[in-house]
Amino acid sequence: MNFVFSSIAPALPEIVLLISLSLLLLLDLWINDENRFYTYVLAQLALIATGFSVLTGENGQIVTAFNGLFISDAMARTLNIFSVITMGFVFAYSRLYSQDRGLFKGEFFVLMLFALLGIMVMISANHFLVLYLGLEMLALAQCALIALQRDSKKATEAAMKYFVLSALASGLLLYGLSMLYGATGSLLIPEVANAIAANTIDPAILVFGLVFVVAGLGFKLGAVPFHMWIPDVYEGSPTSVTLFVASVPKIAAFAFIMRLLVGALGALVNDWQPMLVIMAVLSIGLGNIVAIAQTNIKRMLAFSTISHMGYLILGILSANNAGYAASMFYVASYVIISVAAFGIVLLLSRHGFEGDRLDDFKGLNNRSPWIAFMMLLVMVSMAGIPPSVGFFAKLSVLSAVLDAGYTWLVVYAVIFSLIGAFYYLRIIKLMYMDDPVGEEKLVTEPDHLILIGLNGLVIFILGIVPQSLIDLCFNSIAHSFR
Amino acid sequence: MTSAVMLFTVFAVILVISALGVITARNPVHAALFLVLSFFTGSALWMMLEAEFLAITLVLVYVGAVMVLFLFVVMMLNIDLDRLREGFWKHLPLGAGVALLMVVEMILVVSSKQFATMTSVSNTTGVSNTQELGLLLYNQYVYPFELAAAMLLLAIVAAIALTHRRRKDSRYVDPAFQVSVKASQRIKIIKMPAEKDL
Numbered sequence: 001m002n003f004v005f006s007s008i009a010p011a012l013p014e015i016v017l018l019i020s021l022s023l024l025l026l027l028d029l030w031i032n033d034e035n036r037f038y039t040y041v042l043a044q045l046a047l048i049a050t051g052f053s054v055l056t057g058e059n060g061q062i063v064t065a066f067n068g069l070f071i072s073d074a075m076a077r078t079l080n081i082f083s084v085i086t087m088g089f090v091f092a093y094s095r096l097y098s099q100d101r102g103l104f105k106g107e108f109f110v111l112m113l114f115a116l117l118g119i120m121v122m123i124s125a126n127h128f129l130v131l132y133l134g135l136e137m138l139a140l141a142q143c144a145l146i147a148l149q150r151d152s153k154k155a156t157e158a159a160m161k162y163f164v165l166s167a168l169a170s171g172l173l174l175y176g177l178s179m180l181y182g183a184t185g186s187l188l189i190p191e192v193a194n195a196i197a198a199n200t201i202d203p204a205i206l207v208f209g210l211v212f213v214v215a216g217l218g219f220k221l222g223a224v225p226f227h228m229w230i231p232d233v234y235e236g237s238p239t240s241v242t243l244f245v246a247s248v249p250k251i252a253a254f255a256f257i258m259r260l261l262v263g264a265l266g267a268l269v270n271d272w273q274p275m276l277v278i279m280a281v282l283s284i285g286l287g288n289i290v291a292i293a294q295t296n297i298k299r300m301l302a303f304s305t306i307s308h309m310g311y312l313i314l315g316i317l318s319a320n321n322a323g324y325a326a327s328m329f330y331v332a333s334y335v336i337i338s339v340a341a342f343g344i345v346l347l348l349s350r351h352g353f354e355g356d357r358l359d360d361f362k363g364l365n366n367r368s369p370w371i372a373f374m375m376l377l378v379m380v381s382m383a384g385i386p387p388s389v390g391f392f393a394k395l396s397v398l399s400a401v402l403d404a405g406y407t408w409l410v411v412y413a414v415i416f417s418l419i420g421a422f423y424y425l426r427i428i429k430l431m432y433m434d435d436p437v438g439e440e441k442l443v444t445e446p447d448h449l450i451l452i453g454l455n456g457l458v459i460f461i462l463g464i465v466p467q468s469l470i471d472l473c474f475n476s477i478a479h480s481f482r
Numbered sequence: 483m484t485s486a487v488m489l490f491t492v493f494a495v496i497l498v499i500s501a502l503g504v505i506t507a508r509n510p511v512h513a514a515l516f517l518v519l520s521f522f523t524g525s526a527l528w529m530m531l532e533a534e535f536l537a538i539t540l541v542l543v544y545v546g547a548v549m550v551l552f553l554f555v556v557m558m559l560n561i562d563l564d565r566l567r568e569g570f571w572k573h574l575p576l577g578a579g580v581a582l583l584m585v586v587e588m589i590l591v592v593s594s595k596q597f598a599t600m601t602s603v604s605n606t607t608g609v610s611n612t613q614e615l616g617l618l619l620y621n622q623y624v625y626p627f628e629l630a631a632a633m634l635l636l637a638i639v640a641a642i643a644l645t646h647r648r649r650k651d652s653r654y655v656d657p658a659f660q661v662s663v664k665a666s667q668r669i670k671i672i673k674m675p676a677e678k679d680l
Contacts, residue, residue, distance in 0.1 A: 011625070018632055025639065066625035107643035114636045121629060133629040137636060144640035150647070 010065040010072040013054045013080060014120050020046035021113040028106030036104050043091055043109040050116075051084040062480070064126060068188060071126035074479035075258065075328070078472060079123045079251050086248050086335055087116050092451050093343040094240030096444065100351045103148055103238060111148070112244060115141035119252040125259060128177045128187040132170070135220065135256065138249060139166045145244065146237040158236025165219065165229045173216025179209030180264075189264040196267040207271050213260060214275045221253045223313060224282035227306045234302035239349060239356065242298055243342035246305060247335045250312075254331040257316055262324065262481060269319045276317035277409065283310030284413055288420035297345055298356045300423060301338070304382060307420055308334050314413060315397040318404035321477050326396035328473040333393040333462065337381045340455040344375050347452065350443040361427055363436025370449075371442065372431045374456040381459055383424035384417050389462035389469075396470065490530060497523040510556045518549050535612040 008015070024042050031038050054077055062073040091112070098104040118137030125131040143166070147159030181187055183205040184195035196206060218226035234242050261272055287307025294300035312334070315327030348355030348364075365372040381390035394417060398410050462469055500523060503516035521544045528537040609617075619627050 022635070067622050069623070069625045105643075107639060110639050111636075111643065114632075114639070117632065127626070129623075129626050130629065133626055133633065137629070137633050140633065140636055140640060144644060147644055150644060 007067075008065050010057060010063045011070050011124075012057055013050050014117060014124075016053045017046065017050045017113065017117050017120065020049055021110055021117065024113065025106065025110050028110070031106070036099075036106075039106050039109055040091065040095060040104075043113065044088060046113060047084050047088050047091070047116075050120075051081060054080045054084065060479075068190075069127040069130050070124055071189075072124050074476040075255070076124035076480070078476040079255050079328075080120055082332060082335070083116060083119050083123070083248050083251050086251070086339055087112065087244075089339050089343070089451060089455065090240075090244050090247060092447060093339070093346050094243055096448065097238070097240045097346045097349055100349075101149065101238060103240060108145070108148065108240075111141045111145050115145070115244070116248065119248055122252045122259075123255040126189050128181070128189070128192075128264075131256065131259060132174065132177070134252075135173075136170065138252060139170070142245060142249065145241045146233060148241065149238045152236075152238075154236040155238060158233045162229050162233050169216050169219030169226070172212045172219070176209045176212025176214075176216060179205060179212065183209065189259060192264045193266060196265065203268075203271075206265075206268060210265060210268055210271055211275070213265070214272055214279075217253075217257055217260065218279055220256065221309050221313070222306055223279040223309045224286045224306060225279075227283065227286070230306055231299050231302040234305070235296055235299045235356075239298065239342060239346050239354070243339065243346065246301065246342055247339045250305075250309075250331055250335055250338075253309075254312065254327060258324065258481070261316070273317050273319060276313050277406070280310045280313040280317060281409070281412065283307060283313065284416045285310075288416045291420065292423050294423075295358050296356055297358055297361070297427075300358070301341060304420070304423075305338070307416070308382075311394060311397050311413065311417075314401050314409065318400040318406075320400070320404070321481060322474070323397075323400035323404065324481065325470070325474040325477040326393075326400040328477060329466075329470050330393040330397050332469060332473065333381070333389045333466075336455065336458055336462070337378055337390060340374065340452065340459060341378045341382070343448070343452050343455065344371060344378065347371060347442060347444055347448065350440070358427070358430060359437055361430045362434040364431040366436050368442050371452070374452055375431060376428055377456050377459050377463075379424040379427050381463065383421040385421065387463050389459055389466055391463070392466040392470070486530065490527070493523050493526050493530070497527070511553065514549060514553050514556050517552075518545055521545050521549065532611060534610065535615050538612075 024039065024046055027042060028039050057072065058077055060074075062071065064071050091109070095104070098108060115138050118134045118139075118141060121134030121137065122131055123134075125134055139162075143159055143163045146162055147156055149155040177187075180192060183201045184192045186192050186195060195201065215226065219229075222230040233245060237245065265272065284307050287303045287305070287310060291300050291303035291307070294303060308330075312327050312330050315323045315325075315330055317323070318326075345356055348360055361375070364375065377388070381388040384390040384394040394413075398413060401413070402410050497520055500516045500520040504513050504520065507513040507516055521540060525537040525540040525545075528534075528540065
């Protein structure tokens, strides 16, 4: 049997990432603690190399590799490039914070890059086993990252909770997948889809498997009633890790749903649609209401994430390409906003001080008008007040649901986003109308400020002209799912 | 009785006896050694089923690695077996009930129609089982295989990152630091007025 490089060429980004992170792991041995900055540079270089290989692989076609286990389509490429860029921001924002807390080590970057590898594997998986391996790689790396601050009791507790719950979720998911395998006789996503579409399989087995798959997905997404790990993990882990947990894995979760529910189980839409309706209704309701009662911004943003995941599900449950594209747009804009939000929380913290309470935002306008304005943009976007990118994201998702005929769901979602606006606007009130508690200057580096500015600019521009990103999402979905 | 059935009987009897030995031996080291024996006999049974890859893996991984580790732990921990056995009679009814249930379940499965109609799949490719598995792993499934390898690397990194630390209270000496000492660091000369004799 002859080996031809073209049979694995579509997976070049993943290969480049794995090689460069292994090199980073080795080179880091020769770098001492004072020069750890070079590790950071190497990690960014690894991301650039990966991003570059994603871009050069762009040929406008759906290609598979590794005997059909790997797929590279427009959705995969778009989400990959998006994940890589977000990861670059995560590294840059977390640099100072990690240095102050003894987290600025080679392992931090290696684990992050491993998590990214898991995400990219999930995004372009065409086989249940590969999907699962990517998921576990992400979960394992994430778990180690959460526990990286070993002397923090909270972090260890969060990691433990995450570990146990993600193992449980994996078990549920695997059980569901094994049922589907038993019914269809294949693990390859297109073959599973064909077997189900042939309509010869007892639907009872398929639906039985589907229930477990959706439960597993709910855990990974953090949708109610599988959301319990989210607040503890967000609050307990170091903010630099929370920044990661809150951003890039959401892209992977979206890809995961698309590959599994739409790609493989698209024919069972009448069965999974009601399940998603329940998850969306509960997530939007619980997330928005419980967030009001929080005094810690990380915990508040955790509940806000839960509600955002509810909106994300709304687009998917409308079960047409417009809905999927709306969800993709939603997850993209959510990640941009979320990275900025945690980037600002990181800015407020300094040596020996976390800056994660709501009171720490009091009078931020007096201390730094620029940062306060950025936070204003972020909060307005999260609340979905026009004209902001968050508004267009919610609008596109809700119009997709409306087209699918769920008028009551739209009314419900709008009412709860109004309720949710309260706690976002409260932050703005704290920043602009209250007196500052402390007069300490914000400790930061120019690159962090520039990137926050850039991030804010992207949010601002997308709030005025969102059409380019919407078109990108729409074309990607239309290209990948016909 | 064919030789295969005879061999099977011999191995099966040894397996059952050694498995009983695992739970009845008074000495934990003996129990672990009985477990080694039962693993080994189990692998012989697999070998008879022409599943030589599984058989070899069982011996290499379980007997060679896991059980050796197990023995080490057992020897180091100095387990007081009599205390572990205290609840034996108290838990016997529950244990016996569970065991009986398992036997009934097994009979149900084995005697069911589905079990009987399963046809045995024989290896018709002309190459050995191991080779066949290898071909599958390194061709069809090379991607997940490599991903699993990457995950092992990740697990190593994660485990070391979470557990490896330099102990603050250890009084280790650094020879490089010791030899680089200068005379001025060893002794400090201070000026002070001479003290009068009392």
